Amino acid sequence: MRFHRLLLSALLFSCAAAALRSESPVHVVETGQTIYGIARTYGVPYESILAANGITDPRKILPGTRLVIPTSHRVAKGETLYGIARTYGVSLEDILRVNKLTPGAVIKPGDLLVIPGAARAPAASPSLPAASSAPGGTSAGAGGTSGTPAAKPGSGAAAEASAKPAVKPSAGGAWPASGDAAYLDGKLFGVGIRAEENAPIRAVRSGTVISAGPFRGYGRVAFVQAKDGLVYVYGGAQNLSVRIGESVRPGTEIGRAGIDLKEGRPVVYFLVFKEGNPLDPAKVPRE
Incomplete structure (x- = not known):
């Protein structure tokens, strides 16, 4: 039952952040x-x-x-x-x-x-969160509407963030994918990693997969719970290599990076929750 409560809290938190984003490109x-x-x-x-x-x-x-x-x-x-x-x-x-x-x-x-909601013009499907150089920033607008210029790949705030200092894990740890990482903009506390298309997304810690599948606005997402209860969220995948109930170890391939529909390039999302509350992904335990 505790697993379900924790997962529900994490999903609700993600939904709340995604709802702040603008319309489909x-x-x-x-x-x-x-x-x-x-x-x-x-x-x-x-x-x-x-x-x-x-x-x-x-x-x-x-x-x-x-x-x-x-x-x-x-x-x-x-x-x-x-x-x-x-x-x-x-x-x-x-x-x-x-x-x-x-x-x-x-x-x-x-x-x-x-999927309905993205099939109406203008549509109301949440876009992926943009990246920022520091946590807790304000929500950045993204996406085209009937009254604004149309969106083009690589034209959002995530593209602008590529020139800002990259965030690195503490204690010499690694990110789930190779590439520069930056804190996500808005209320969702996590990082976005500018990876290569089809690059492997790997677990940074042992745990059990408690959810795996498509999550609106974040591609395919896997939730992995460690023994101490922390939930590690790996998103932005075009496909997943793990299933619910499977055990993973550090380095286990979670999936492969896919194209961010808004930015027109791959973005891997990494978030960590403790009892439904977000933690700084740069400081969480790794193995």
């Missing part, structure tokens, strides 16, 4: 761009962009067209529509409506679903 098509190239830029399947924007013929997009870049989900073995809806905090009815599915529809591994 909007991409303005430029001369020479194709739907396939745009999809690769943002690291999302092109089918999701077509579905979210009601496009039937991708050859007909013209320069100046505003495209909502949606949240999408690739169905894994054992998943259900109801479970996916709960994971993303949306209603089953909305998922059925957006994906034009009937109530009795059967999904199979490999199917691609558009």
